[in-house]
Amino acid sequence: MYLNTKLLSPEYMRIHISLIPDEIKEEYNVHEYVDENGFVYVEITGAIYGLSQSGYLANEDLKKNLAQFGYAPAKRTPGLWLHKTRKISFTLVVDDFGVKYIDKTDALHLINALETHYPLKIDWTGSKYIGIDLDWDYEKRTVKLSMKDYVKKALQQFMHETAPKHFDGPTKYTAPEYGKKIQYERTDTSPPLNKQGIKRIQEVCGKFLYTARAVDNTMLHALNELCIAATKGTKQTGEALEYFLNYCASNQSAEIIFRASEMILTIDSDAAYQVAPKSRSRAAGYHFFGNKDGKLFNGPIFILAKIIKNVMASAAEAETGGLYMNAQEAIPERTTAEELGHIQPPTPLRTDNSTADGIMNKTVKQKQSKAMDMRFYWLQDRVEQGQFKIYWAPGKYNLADYFTKLHPPSHHRKVRPIYLYIEENSPTTLQGCVEILTNSGRDYPTGARHK
Numbered sequence: 001m002y003l004n005t006k007l008l009s010p011e012y013m014r015i016h017i018s019l020i021p022d023e024i025k026e027e028y029n030v031h032e033y034v035d036e037n038g039f040v041y042v043e044i045t046g047a048i049y050g051l052s053q054s055g056y057l058a059n060e061d062l063k064k065n066l067a068q069f070g071y072a073p074a075k076r077t078p079g080l081w082l083h084k085t086r087k088i089s090f091t092l093v094v095d096d097f098g099v100k101y102i103d104k105t106d107a108l109h110l111i112n113a114l115e116t117h118y119p120l121k122i123d124w125t126g127s128k129y130i131g132i133d134l135d136w137d138y139e140k141r142t143v144k145l146s147m148k149d150y151v152k153k154a155l156q157q158f159m160h161e162t163a164p165k166h167f168d169g170p171t172k173y174t175a176p177e178y179g180k181k182i183q184y185e186r187t188d189t190s191p192p193l194n195k196q197g198i199k200r201i202q203e204v205c206g207k208f209l210y211t212a213r214a215v216d217n218t219m220l221h222a223l224n225e226l227c228i229a230a231t232k233g234t235k236q237t238g239e240a241l242e243y244f245l246n247y248c249a250s251n252q253s254a255e256i257i258f259r260a261s262e263m264i265l266t267i268d269s270d271a272a273y274q275v276a277p278k279s280r281s282r283a284a285g286y287h288f289f290g291n292k293d294g295k296l297f298n299g300p301i302f303i304l305a306k307i308i309k310n311v312m313a314s315a316a317e318a319e320t321g322g323l324y325m326n327a328q329e330a331i332p333e334r335t336t337a338e339e340l341g342h343i344q345p346p347t348p349l350r351t352d353n354s355t356a357d358g359i360m361n362k363t364v365k366q367k368q369s370k371a372m373d374m375r376f377y378w379l380q381d382r383v384e385q386g387q388f389k390i391y392w393a394p395g396k397y398n399l400a401d402y403f404t405k406l407h408p409p410s411h412h413r414k415v416r417p418i419y420l421y422i423e424e425n426s427p428t429t430l431q432g433c434v435e436i437l438t439n440s441g442r443d444y445p446t447g448a449r450h451k
Contacts, residue, residue, distance in 0.1 A: 001095040004118050005047040005058040014039045055094075061117075062092075069113035077336045083110075089340060098129045100340075132214050141260035144421060145299070147211050151252040154207050158200070160245045167247040168409035170222035172240065175408070190235035201230045201241050208248065213303075216254035218412070218419055220305040221403050222247070225276075228307060256299035257421040259428065262291045263342035265333055268350045270400035271308070271322035273315040281312045283322035284403035287333060290430075294348065297430045299421070304329060305403040319353035320379075322400075323360065327379055327388055334387065346389040350398060357392040396437045397430070414439065 017038050020030055033040050047054035063073065066081070074080040074089075082089050088106040090099040097114075101107040114120055127134055135144040155162075193201075205227045212219035222244045229237045268286040275282050285304035290296040304326055312318040327349060334344045351357050358364030360379055382388050395401055402415060417425040418433050427433050 001062065001118055002047045002049060002054050002058045005054065005061045007045055007047060007053070007057065011044040011051065013042045013044060015042060016040075058095075065117045066113055069109070071110070071113065074336075074339045077332070077339055080336065080339060082339070093130050096130050098126070131210070142257055144255050144257050145215050146253070146255045147215050148253075150211050151208075151216075151248050151254075154211075155245065155249055155252075157207070158204060158245065160242075160249060162249040163246045167243070167250040169407060169412040170219055170244050170247040171225070171406050172243050173406050173408045188234050188236045193233040193235065193238055197238055198230060198233045201226060201233050201237065204241060204245065205230060208244075211254075215256055216251070216420065217256075217300060217303040217305075217403075218251075218254070218416070219244070219248070220303055221406075224305050224307065228276075255421040256419075257426065258289075258299045259296065261289050261296055261298055263289045263337060264292055265330060265337060265344055265347045266290045266294070266350075267326050267330055267347060268398050268400040269319075269322045269326040270352060270395075270398050270404050271312075271315075271318040272404035273312060273318045275405065276307050279311050281308045281318035281321070282306070282404045283308050283318070283325050284400040285322070285326035285329065286399035286403075287326070287330065289337075292345070295429050295431070297418075297427055297433055300419075302329060302333065303403060304400070316353060316355035316359075319351055319356040320359065323349060323351055323356055323390065324379055326400075327382060330388070346383075346386050349388045349390045350393050351390065352393060352395040352398045352401070354392050357390055360390045397434055399433060 017025075017030070017034050017040060020040065025031060030040060035041070044051070047057055066072070070084040070086070071081055072084070074082050079091050079093060080089065081092060083106070086106045086109065087103065088099065088101045088110060090097050090110065092098075099107060099110060101110075111120065111122065126136065131147060131150070133146045133148050135146070137143070205223055208219060209223055209227075212223055222240075226237070226241060226244065229240075266288055270284045272282045272284075274280070283304060283306055285302070286300055287302040287304075288298040288300050290298055304322075306325065308318065308321045308325070310321070312321060330347055330349070334347060337344055355364060360383060362380065379388070379390075383390060399418065402419065415436055416422065418427060418436055420426075427436060
């Protein structure tokens with residue numbers, strides 16, 4: 001797509017002869033064009049990789065070329081394209097098309113439209129898209145997502161030696177000191193890393209962030225902490241990085257599964273109060289598409305695992321901040337679903353904090369809550385507009401809890417079938433998730449609501 005786009009006006013570039021491969025020199029007799037300083041001057045008339053305007057011009061060309069066949073970008077979702085009359089849509093990432101169609105003649109129509117301007121490679125099995133391996137089962141109406149050998153190659157790139165023992169969690173767990181009246185924050189007093197050590201942390205985070213967002217969401221909590229600590233990394237940060245790489249080496253074949261559903265966006269929201277350095281709190285969310293009856297469990301389309309930037313004044317404020325952040329992420333998700341034809345009812349947004357639930361639904365009277373009014377009123381307005389339905393449920397029902405805290409290895413082992421697909425062990429219903437969480441050894445509240 002890029003290379004078949006013409007520039008509006010030529011660009012010029014010079015290349016030193018030492019940078020040109022020998023086979024290119026021979027095929028095009030490049031030595032005839034070398035100046036006294038060893039440079040070859042080139043006129044560029046078409047888009048090439050690395051040229052800043054190439055992406056924009058290629059996209060504008062595609063719009064113009066496909067408009068005559070009835071295709072146009074969706075109004076509010078970047079990268080999503082729709083047809084005026086046909087039941088076909090596709091997402092476009094650079095030059096990689098992922099096409100959704102019902103009638104094969106519609107798919108052939110799109111292919112014919114593209115072939116009038118661009119050379120194509122077509123994979124009718126849809127087995128790979130933007131680096132993600134897709135395993136379709138049309139009888140069971142499921143698709144499994146994985147990234148085969150991605151982690152293995154990444155570990156080879158960073159020359160990481162596999163540890164002799166198996167690592168169940170991505171972060172080292174430190175058990176709380178029970179019985180102490182005051183739990184003091186643990187401070188990092190280890191020496192700072194050199195530039196090479198900091199660069200290694202940044203490279204590892206950049207490499208694994210894609211597979212964590214696409215498939216292995218169990219990495220997100222650890223990556224979030226490593227990314228925050230990267231610029232001021234210490235010896236302790238370096239040890240946390242090696243622990244994370246050991247976890248990756250022990251768990252290289254992650255998969256998630258999506259099951260056919262009624263495409264109703266559902267969200268679990270959670271927050272952990274003052275668990276991060278500088279008294280920050282952590283917010284998390286588990287976003288998936290389910291059914292109207294709320295029973296179907298599905299793989300996540302998005303996982304929120306972030307530190308709340310502002311210091312929260314209470315656990316209720318942290319939970320409210322988590323609801324606010326999840327709701328903001330949900331707005332474009334709802335929009336995209338509706339542009340694809342899946343009309344959304346008020347999005348169920350579950351919290352395990354009854355105070356946050358009460359304020360959002362106006363069943364609790366606000367008094368000393370000025371500091372968080374913006375988050376309250378924005379979300380209250382959205383509830384009244386019918387975009388969200390916020391409700392309380394015990395912590396054992398909350399799938400977002402996993403991403404807010406450091407857990408012992410035993411907990412990671414037991415809940416892994418929820419967050420990653422493990423054949424014969426992964427639950428298909430939310431009740432199945434509850435049973436795993438209940439038996440995981442965590443102390444979840446099951447009786448009165450806790451504020």
